[in-house]
Amino acid sequence: xxxxxxxxxxxxxxxxxxxPWDKLRNIRNFLTQHKQNLAMAELGVEKHEYMLSxxxxxxxxxxxxxxxxxxxxxxxxxxxxxxxxxxxxEKLEQELITITxxxxxxxxxxxxxxxxxxxxxxxxxxxxxAHCDIISGGNISPNVLAEVIxxxxxxxxxxxxxxxQLEAVNTLTQYDRPDLIEYTNVSFPQLGMG
Numbered sequence: 287x288x289x290x291x292x293x294x295x296x297x298x299x300x301x302x303x304x305x306p307w308d309k310l311r312n313i314r315n316f317l318t319q320h321k322q323n324l325a326m327a328e329l330g331v332e333k334h335e336y337m338l339s340x341x342x343x344x345x346x347x348x349x350x351x352x353x354x355x356x357x358x359x360x361x362x363x364x365x366x367x368x369x370x371x372x373x374x375x376e377k378l379e380q381e382l383i384t385i386t387x388x389x390x391x392x393x394x395x396x397x398x399x400x401x402x403x404x405x406x407x408x409x410x411x412x413x414x415x416a417h418c419d420i421i422s423g424g425n426i427s428p429n430v431l432a433e434v435i436x437x438x439x440x441x442x443x444x445x446x447x448x449x450x451q452l453e454a455v456n457t458l459t460q461y462d463r464p465d466l467i468e469y470t471n472v473s474f475p476q477l478g479m480g
Contacts, residue, residue, distance in 0.1 A: 294374050304410040307389075307403035310382040311396075317375040320368055327365045334358055409439035416444055426450075 297316065303309030338354060341347040390399055415430045426434065426449075434440050435455060445452035 293371055297375065297378060303407070304414065305403055305407045306382055306385040307399055308407045310379065310386055311400045313375055313379050313382060314396075317372065317379060320372050320375065324365065324368045324372065327361065327368065330361060331358075331365075334361075405439065409437055409443060412437050412440040413443050416440070416449065420449065 297313065301309065301312050301316070303312045334354060338351060341351055386399070391402065394402065412430070412433045416426045416434055419426045419430050434444060434450070441450065441452065441455060444450045445455075
């Protein structure tokens with residue numbers, strides 16, 4: 287029997303996507319998969335009915351017919367759950383469209399908007415990591431801070447929130463530019479250089 291889970295809560299809270307455009311992209315992927323699964327299940331019903339019509343009256347065929355009937359009951363339940371999930375996903379998709387459409391750049395397709403929005407998704411993801419670090423450990427871990435420094439929008443968000451001082455970060459990271467670093471008398475014995 288199919289497991290009893292609350293997929294609707296998972297779609298609302300666990301599906302990847304911190305920004306509405308990315309959440310919409312992921313929900314549409316789930317919707318496409320569920321529609322394909324339902325179409326395959328409907329084809330399975332036709333196949334099941336065809337196979338039953340070919341069975342005779344032998345004892346072996348009688349067992350096959352009973353087995354198929356038992357399995358068909360589970361398949362009917364799975365199809366109903368799939369239809370319910372599709373209905374929920376379509377409602378969620380419409381809600382996300384209501385949120386995203388006002389931000390659409392004129393003339394851009396959904397795929398183009400997903401790509402354009404990914405920069406916001408990335409910055410939001412990095413900011414969330416920094417917030418999680420601060421909440422759990424009191425400061426931003428070196429790895430997350432390195433991500434923040436590489437992602438200017440995340441750096442600007444954290445600066446605007448007062449989490450980081452932009453001037454201090456800029457002063458400390460000016461040496462990330464190779465043209466400002468002078469390598470003199472450097473040897474790398476492990477690499478056979480020097």
